[in-house]
Amino acid sequence: MTKAYFSFQIKMVMVRNFLCFLFLSACQFTLTAEAQVLEEIKTAGQIYAYAQIHGDYEILLDFTYPVLIEKAGGREAMKSILKQIQETKINKGQRLIKLTLGEHIQYTTNATEVHAIVPVTTTTKVPGGTITAETNLIAVGTEGRDNWYFIETTSINEKNINKILPNWDFNLELPFNKAPLYKEDTH
Template structure:
């Protein structure tokens, strides 16, 4: 009888853990859809809402960060580049510490460029704060295992940032 009860308790705990993990991944993907929309449509206010606060602070505040985002976007437009797709992958790895959840989130982006498209597979770091009430994203373009603590001081080093893959250019066929 006690053995059956313990088995049932164990199965319930496993189910709860799987449900909690699935919920975290779903939250990341939902926040990611909003982030992707903002990236594709150049909505700087939404992008700022999903930018890790320390990055905004290091940039000199919201107005300064908004100006940086706008400059990046203008440079891309002047080069004939347009982000057309930003998709979140399924293999999201995460861990939690006392105050945050950290996740490595695979993404695929497609950028229309003169003469073709560039497809890139990379990763974002997602950070859940305030009991997962807020989700923030950090681009991993210029961060690695050695310098991530400068951007995210509470980084859980049990997570590994995957190696960066080169982008793939596909020429337009006329």
């Protein structure tokens, strides 16, 4: 075994160690970037939840996917729709009291947007009890994730999602909404 052979072996070990370092660094960056995206979704989701619970239409509109606002006839028309929905619920004795984001958020990115499935649990006070529903929101991050929007999935399925999100990545599966649970008040 020559000195050149050992020198070559040492260089190979150094190259292998450097490549391992690069790989681990890339993995760390990926995990950090993923954690950042999830944190952004959760923060935007908490603001959205607050607006839903408190009936803050301006904040709700700020977090409503622009295509939906456009299809409703503009911001004022969408605000009117939101108010009508809220009034109908109030007239029926219903009031959203809790909206909680789930932990298992799935997301994907395309050239211009981030799309995520965000599990949510809502609790609504109704006459004589409460209704708890497990559903999902679609979160959409646009403009380099500077803006986050939400879309409720109650009337969206795999067949019609492209009407709202033309760039939808079908690798994300829209989960089926579960039947809501009614719990009677105990007095």
